[in-house]
Amino acid sequence: MDLIFEKSVPGRGLSLLPPCDVPECLPDPENLRQTALRLPEISENDLSRHYSALAKRTYGVNCGFYPLGSCTMKYNPKLHEDLSALPGFTGIHPLQPESTAKGCLRVLSLAEAYLTEITGMNHMTFQPAAGAHGEFTGILLIKAYHRSRGDTARRKILIPDSAHGTNPASAVMNGFEIVNLPSGPDGCLDLDALRAAVGPDTAGLMLTNPNTVGLFDKNILEITRIVHEVGGLNYYDGANLNAVMGVVRPGDMGFDVVHLNLHKTFSTPHGGGGPGSGAVGCKAFLAPFLPKPVLADASFDYDRPQSVGKVRSFYGNFLVVVRALAYLMTLGAEGVREAAENAVLNANYLMKKLSENYDLAFDTTCMHEFVLTLESLKKQTGVSAMDIAKGLLDHGMHPPTMYFPLIVHEALMLEPTETESRETLDAAAAVFQSLYQLAHTDPDALHRAPQTTPIRRPDETLAARKPVLRYAF
Numbered sequence: 207m208d209l210i211f212e213k214s215v216p217g218r219g220l221s222l223l224p225p226c227d228v229p230e231c232l233p234d235p236e237n238l239r240q241t242a243l244r245l246p247e248i249s250e251n252d253l254s255r256h257y258s259a260l261a262k263r264t265y266g267v268n269c270g271f272y273p274l275g276s277c278t279m280k281y282n283p284k285l286h287e288d289l290s291a292l293p294g295f296t297g298i299h300p301l302q303p304e305s306t307a308k309g310c311l312r313v314l315s316l317a318e319a320y321l322t323e324i325t326g327m328n329h330m331t332f333q334p335a336a337g338a339h340g341e342f343t344g345i346l347l348i349k350a351y352h353r354s355r356g357d358t359a360r361r362k363i364l365i366p367d368s369a370h371g372t373n374p375a376s377a378v379m380n381g382f383e384i385v386n387l388p389s390g391p392d393g394c395l396d397l398d399a400l401r402a403a404v405g406p407d408t409a410g411l412m413l414t415n416p417n418t419v420g421l422f423d424k425n426i427l428e429i430t431r432i433v434h435e436v437g438g439l440n441y442y443d444g445a446n447l448n449a450v451m452g453v454v455r456p457g458d459m460g461f462d463v464v465h466l467n468l469h470k471t472f473s474t475p476h477g478g479g480g481p482g483s484g485a486v487g488c489k490a491f492l493a494p495f496l497p498k499p500v501l502a503d504a505s506f507d508y509d510r511p512q513s514v515g516k517v518r519s520f521y522g523n524f525l526v527v528v529r530a531l532a533y534l535m536t537l538g539a540e541g542v543r544e545a546a547e548n549a550v551l552n553a554n555y556l557m558k559k560l561s562e563n564y565d566l567a568f569d570t571t572c573m574h575e576f577v578l579t580l581e582s583l584k585k586q587t588g589v590s591a592m593d594i595a596k597g598l599l600d601h602g603m604h605p606p607t608m609y610f611p612l613i614v615h616e617a618l619m620l621e622p623t624e625t626e627s628r629e630t631l632d633a634a635a636a637v638f639q640s641l642y643q644l645a646h647t648d649p650d651a652l653h654r655a656p657q658t659t660p661i662r663r664p665d666e667t668l669a670a671r672k673p674v675l676r677y678a679f
C-alpha cells in the first residue's frame with residue numbers, strides 16, 4: 207500500500223484556511239523555516255480513502271476474537287471513552303493551580319480508594335505509565351525501604367520461571383541480582399527451591415499471580431511467609447488481576463507491593479503502545495517512599511522527604527484513571543467479582559473444548575488463561591504452534607500468545623476474557639478443530655498460511671532487531 211507521501215501530487219488538495227484576521231507577526235528570521243514544510247498534497251476524497259484503507263488493515267478487539275494470553279484483550283465499553291473525553295478532564299493543564307482542579311483530584315482519590323480496597327493495600331500511586339514501569343517503581347520502593355533501615359546486604363530478588371518476562375528486567379534496572387526459581391511439574395513455584403534460595407541477602411520476591419501458565423499458586427501463603435521470615439518483601443505482579451479482582455486480595459495473601467495494569471483489567475484500550483497505567487499499591491509502612499506528590503485529603507502532598515522521587519512527569523496518564531474509575535463505578539463490587547468469575551469460566555470452557563484435540567501444558571482447572579503445548583502435534587505432522595497461529599489469521603481470528611511461557615514447548619497461550627459470548631468461544635473452538643484436522647490431512651496448507659493477510663510471514667527477528675520506523679524521502 208502506498209504511503210500518503212507517495213500519493214501526494216504537487217498542487218493537489220485543499221486550501222480551506224480562512225483569511226488571516228489578525229495582524230501578521232513573524233518570528234525572528236533565525237527561527238524561520240528555510241525550506242517549505244513537507245506535507246502531502248492530496249484531495250479530501252483520496253485522503254478519506256487512504257485512512258479507511260489503513261483502518262481496514264488493522265485488527266482490534268472491535269474486529270473479532272483476540273485471545274492474546276496475558277494481555278487481557280477484552281471489550282472496553284465506549285461509555286468510558288465518552289467520560290474520559292469530557293472537557294473537564296481533557297481541558298485541564300498539569301500546571302494549573304490545584305484549587306482549580308479539585309474534580310480531577312477527586313477522581314484520583316476515588317480511584318485510589320476503590321483500587322486499594324480491591325488489592326488490600328493502603329496507598330496507591332498512578333504515576334507509572336505501564337505495567338513494567340509499575341514493577342520498576344514497586345521494586346524501587348522495596349529498595350528504598352531496605353536502605354532506610356541501613357540494610358544494604360539485600361541484593362537479590364527472587365523470581366519464579368513462570369513470571370512475566372518484564373519482572374527480571376524491572377529488578378535488574380533497579381540494580382538487583384536475579385535468582386531464578388524453578389516451577390514444579392504442577393506449574394506452581396517449587397517450595398524447596400524457594401527455601402534454599404532465601405537468606406539475609408534476599409530483598410524480595412516478585413510473583414506473577416495467576417502466573418503465566420494461568421495457575422493460581424496454591425502455596426501462596428506459605429511462599430509469602432517464607433520470604434517475610436528472612437526479612438524480604440513480597441511483590442505481586444497484578445497485571446492479570448482480571449482473574450481474581452473482587453474475589454481475593456494480594457494484601458491478604460501477604461504481599462507488600464502490587465502493580466495493576468489499568469489498561470488491561472480496568473478498561474483502557476491497549477495494544478498499540480499506550481497510553482497505559484501501571485498503578486502501584488503498597489502497604490502503609492512503604493507509603494513514605496511512594497513517588498511524590500501523593501494524595502492526601504484530595505490535595506497533593508509534596509512534603510515527602512523519603513520519597514523515591516518522581517517516576518514520570520506530573521501525575522501519570524490521568525485519562526486512563528478516569529476510564530478505570532468509570533469501569534469500577536459502573537460494575538460496583540458485585541460486578542467486579544462477576545467479571546473475574548466469568549473470565550475464569552470462559553477460559554475453562556474454551557480449555558475444555560480445545561483439549562478434545564490439543565494437549566494442555568497443565569491439565570488442571572485454570573484461571574483467566576491456559577496454555578496448550580503443540581509438541582506432539584509437531585512431531586506427528588510437522589505443523590508447529592506458529593503454523594496454527596498463522597492458520598488462525600485466515601479465519602479472521604487474532605492468534606494466541608506464541609512460544610510463551612518459555613517453560614512450555616510449542617506453546618499457545620489463550621486468554622478469552624469475560625466479554626466473549628459462548629457463541630464466539632464455540633466458533634473459535636471450531637476453527638481450532640478444523641486446523642487440527644488440516645494439520646493431519648494437508649500440513650503444507652498450514653505451512654503456507656496465511657493467505658489472506660496483507661503481510662504473510664515477515665522475518666520477525668529482523669523486524670524486532672532492526673525496525674524501520676522512518677520513511678526515507
Ligand SMILES: *Cc1c(COP(=O)(O)O)cnc(C)c1O
Binds near residue numbers: 337
Ligand atoms: C502485560 C504484563 C506486564 C507488562 O505490562 P506493560 O504495560 O506491557 O508494561 C507485566 N506483567 C504481566 C503479568 C503482564 O501480563
